[in-house]
Amino acid sequence: MSRIAYVNGQYVRHAQAAVHVEDRGYQFADAVYEVWGVIDGELTDFEGHLKRLARSLKELQIRKPLSDAALTAILQRIVAVNRIRYGLIYLQISRGVARRDHVFPPDSVPPSIVITARSANANAAESRAQRGIAVITRPDQRWARRDIKTVSLLPNALAKQAARAEGAAECWMIDRDGMITEGAAANAWIITADGVLVTRAADHDILNGITRRIIFELAEKQGLATEERPFSRDEALRAREAFITSATSFLTPVVRIDSQPVGNGHPGSFSLMLRERYVATAKDRSKAPAMRQPVWLVARRSKHLQN
Template sequence: MRYAYVNGRYLPHKDAAVHIEDRGYQFADGVYEVVTVKDGKLVDKQAHMDRLDRSLKELEIAWPVARPVMEMIMGEMIRRNGLRDGLVYMQVTRGVAPRNHAFPTGAVRPALVMTTKKMNFAKMTKFTDGVSVITAPDMRWTRRDIKTISLLPNCLNKQKATEAGCYEAWQVDPKDGTITEGTASNAWIINDKGELMTRPATHRILNGVTRLTILKIAEQEGVPFVERAFSVEEAKRAKEAFVSSATSFVTPVVEIDGQPIGDGKVGPVCKKLLAGYNEYAAGLRTEGAVWSDDIPADEAEADRAA
């Protein structure tokens, strides 16, 4: 039987439900996290919990349970669902209150939902064959650094990618033509100098936990990297490209908008970073993501801080 966790109860997945006036359902007033599970172990658990803490603070939502209890529930969900490889999804909303745009006053308890999903990473051909992406206008709000459940613009662009037979859509800032990130992943390229490039973590993207781990691995492997925005044209001229997320790891991108990247095959840097990530997830490397709440509003502020 597959189990879900809903507000203090472990329930059969098919019976799990929340109240119709939960503010997550009414207003997308909540946040979420997705944590990879490999060989029954949570990958980058502490960094994910730190990011969840920041997201909750940004929306002024209290923890639904104490952090150690949340981690205990995650472990119990893995045990009950017999999960070896896959993910744990957790969602915290402001809770149940009569519908009103303003935050409810009085005692409203935040709601916690948790589910798991089994995945067979070893059989996923995306890692060996690479994937295709399209580009699409970025329609989202200006606080993408908060991992909120308000994902409709992401869904619309993901649907465009699906209809085009592609894995992901890279979202493009309509003001300057630079790529922000994917609908559910961070975007990376390797330029003609062999430099690894990804957009800096500001309010304009979600700072991926896997993104932080990959930067650590690149440093360990001697791969030079630059955190700056890049255009669609730069991406199409890249030697290699890839996306990263909790379930994408390092997924090579071999085609953008129908145009091959490099020679159209998975390149050596992608292979090296994916191998390094798999070693890290298996516990063979110790240095991974370290979360920081210090996220500037934009690139100009990030440059001043540097």
Template structure:
């Protein structure tokens, strides 16, 4: 059976899914997206993702084609139709297609809404056991990084640089030498004083949903969390480091620019937070 996608109200085989070449998402990256994890056939922390989606739409003045409260129904239907037990649901809303290519908002355009499901081993990810290697790169993005925009070229270039450097992720660095975030994740370090540090939410970074949940879990476990900038030099000296994202949950970082972080192996705190996040996610997603 073909994978099933959602396109503007219809569930169709993914290889038949089409949008107009005049869609502003294609022409201008004039749209937003979200990715929610699926574990045990259930969406994880989805209310947080939909809340962020609603904010991104509002910031770009894009109307939602259906009430945001109903988007979860579309996601759940995709999970069911694709028989997805573990993986991701991706959704994207653009300003839609117009009669002509013009930069200004077209009055006649109706938003385009597409979504699809993707299988992925999240819980038994090999990277959770080995840790990931990270490469630092300059942060080349626009100034409104708090909006989950589909304009991801800078992140694509960062991720490719990491892959070509034998790494799995890139941490982007601003002009002052401070880490902003990963190309597709939030960056954390654990200092020698056992303080977790992650950058303060602002227009400089995307407010991570998994980051938010992990921070709550860490504080519940008695860890001190500081929301502040940290430099690449400070990260080199960290006791541990890890990244968070919907598609990876919590993954230990074992090296940065070829330098081992701590012992060069996944740390106890990173492992603990991953385990506790999975427990929290699977428990809170249950409906029975």
């Protein structure tokens, strides 16, 4: 079955999906995005991502192209027609298509919206979590408003590539004070030797991940002490456990930092427990009622998209 994308009001085959050459997202990175994880056909943490999308748009003064109800229906259909059981949904909204100029175009220019879907291997993801991942560290070279989920991700891409070159899965970035901010595509966490869960406070230095927020809730229910504060690479190496969180990795243990082991060099019990809790409660956190419809039913209603 061909993958289906949504581009500015039309459902099109993924291979033919395109935006205009003067789309400001392409020319200026003048755009925001969101990523939803999908578990058993359900968009996880739906409302949290929707609210963060609205905040990002407001911070960049990009108007919402659709109502929440309309966007929910489109996201539902994209999951359905692509028959995504486990994977991700990517949404991007730019300021729109206009003559290339640094200043914003008139308000009459409509924003551009693109939505794509991709399946993933649930067993492979779980196996990776059970093994744990390695991370490297690099200086943080990103702009000063990392709390806005923009598509300006070149420093992140360079950090990820550096990690790949060294056989690692993620890069933790370090600020001028020697403290870890977050990963190239995930929030960074440690569990101290005293059993305290630590991650950096959500200010302009990091993206306030939706999964990050859920982990705090789950930790509280499990009676784990938590702190929002910076931590250094050395403190991370002395920690009992470390892990990353994101919409697509959920919670994945970190077992090595710059080739040095964290704890005993294996995923820790707290990390694995929190991951299990996160996945187990994912459906309860889906706030898109239309997603409760069987995938085959919505796909049948939209079968003309695949002809």
